[in-house]
Amino acid sequence: MRQKKRLYQAIACILICFFCIQAGFQRESLPVYASVTKESIRAKERQITAAKKDRESLKNNKTDLEKLKKQLEGQKSDLNAYISNLDASLTSIQKKIKDLESSIASKQAEIEETQKQLEEAKKIQKKQYEDMKVRIRFMYEKGDTYLLELVMSSQTFGDMLNKAEYVSQVSSYDQKKLQEYAQTTQLIALSEKALKEEHETLEAAKNQLSSEQASMQSLMQDKQKQLTAVNSDISNKEVAIAEYEAQIKEENDTIAALEKALAADKASLASRPKYDGGMFTWPCPGYTRISDNFGMRMHPTLKINKMHNGIDLAAPVGSSILAAYKGRVVAASYSSTMGNYIMIDHGGGLYTLYMHCSALYVSQGTEVKAGQNIAAVGSTGRSTGPHLHFGVRLNGGYVSPWNYLKG
Numbered sequence: 001m002r003q004k005k006r007l008y009q010a011i012a013c014i015l016i017c018f019f020c021i022q023a024g025f026q027r028e029s030l031p032v033y034a035s036v037t038k039e040s041i042r043a044k045e046r047q048i049t050a051a052k053k054d055r056e057s058l059k060n061n062k063t064d065l066e067k068l069k070k071q072l073e074g075q076k077s078d079l080n081a082y083i084s085n086l087d088a089s090l091t092s093i094q095k096k097i098k099d100l101e102s103s104i105a106s107k108q109a110e111i112e113e114t115q116k117q118l119e120e121a122k123k124i125q126k127k128q129y130e131d132m133k134v135r136i137r138f139m140y141e142k143g144d145t146y147l148l149e150l151v152m153s154s155q156t157f158g159d160m161l162n163k164a165e166y167v168s169q170v171s172s173y174d175q176k177k178l179q180e181y182a183q184t185t186q187l188i189a190l191s192e193k194a195l196k197e198e199h200e201t202l203e204a205a206k207n208q209l210s211s212e213q214a215s216m217q218s219l220m221q222d223k224q225k226q227l228t229a230v231n232s233d234i235s236n237k238e239v240a241i242a243e244y245e246a247q248i249k250e251e252n253d254t255i256a257a258l259e260k261a262l263a264a265d266k267a268s269l270a271s272r273p274k275y276d277g278g279m280f281t282w283p284c285p286g287y288t289r290i291s292d293n294f295g296m297r298m299h300p301t302l303k304i305n306k307m308h309n310g311i312d313l314a315a316p317v318g319s320s321i322l323a324a325y326k327g328r329v330v331a332a333s334y335s336s337t338m339g340n341y342i343m344i345d346h347g348g349g350l351y352t353l354y355m356h357c358s359a360l361y362v363s364q365g366t367e368v369k370a371g372q373n374i375a376a377v378g379s380t381g382r383s384t385g386p387h388l389h390f391g392v393r394l395n396g397g398y399v400s401p402w403n404y405l406k407g
């Protein structure tokens with residue numbers, strides 16, 4: 001009896017070792033078992049194929065961010081198009097992320113289901129194993145050693161099943177039990193493989209999710225950058241436009257002022273009567289002595305032979321100077337040579353000049369009549385004594401005043 005007990009222990013040990021190698025040994029035992037069928041094995045095989053396919057499509061599905069970015073870079077010149085394409089890419093990546101999240105969730109559910117099936121199969125295997133031990137012990141005690149011999153002589157599990165089919169002593173009951181055990185073992189192996197595949201698919205999905213999220217983040221940052229650039233570009237343009245508009249306004253104002261001045265000039269030019277050929281009024285009433293006449297003579301102060309371009313009328317300081325003819329004062333000013341002087345435009349290119357004055361009574365722009373008191377005799381500028389230098393210019397050059405004066 002002691003010897004028998006040791007033998008059972010040895011058998012159990014062999015079986016444990018044998019099945020440990022085949023499918024792994026489970027210590028826990030629970031009383032509820034589902035049956036393992038050919039269909040459940042085929043389902044497990046389909047599950048493995050599906051997981052592999054999922055993983056492959058995940059790999060192919062990956063967004064080519066670099067390509068996308070390059071493509072977008074090319075469109076950067078058209079910022080509106082760039083932004084709208086960026087938005088479209090973001091939408092597509094967001095959809096992809098959502099799909100990935102849902103595929104991760106369903107993969108996790110599949111893994112849980114497979115895990116449950118695996119545990120179930122292991123419980124079935126454990127029960128089948130315990131039953132087999134009991135059966136071998138029972139057969140051995142009955143004197144039938146074929147089951148024990150079968151186990152002992154088999155190198156592998158498949159070898160044992162193969163032998164069981166051909167050894168005549170193995171009953172159809174034991175064959176069936178062995179087949180069931182083999183199926184369970186196969187299911188366990190497949191479940192573990194499916195679990196591995198599903199874990200790998202889950203890992204791939206998670207990796208892709210984080211890569212897509214990184215892509216999205218990068219695109220969002222890019223968009224933010226572009227929007228900032230566009231906005232700053234717009235505000236720069238607005239500043240430039242405002243400056244440009246101010247410049248245009250200034251120019252317009254200047255042109256308007258010039259046009260207004262021009263219009264006034266044109267009007268005054270049109271209204272200005274041309275010199276009508278009338279004789280001049282004597283410019284220094286009561287003083288007819290000519291101290292220096294028009295023409296070449298020795299200059300009194302420079303002591304050189306020089307052209308005297310007007311007539312000098314000797315008169316006391318303060319004597320009246322009259323406009324020789326009607327016209328418009330174009331200059332009432334001072335120079336170091338002319339002293340205080342007046343220049344009157346009479347139209348038709350004819351001007352009169354009055355120099356060395358002590359006082360001026362008109363200013364630039366004044367319209368004067370013939371005989372109007374316009375200044376007082378003096379000795380300002382290059383002058384040796386009080387007198388009126390009276391000059392006449394016609395078409396840009398001096399002419400003899402006597403052409404216009406009653407001599």
Ligand SMILES: [Zn+2]
Pocket residue numbers: 292308310311312388389390
């Ligand atoms: Zn003179």
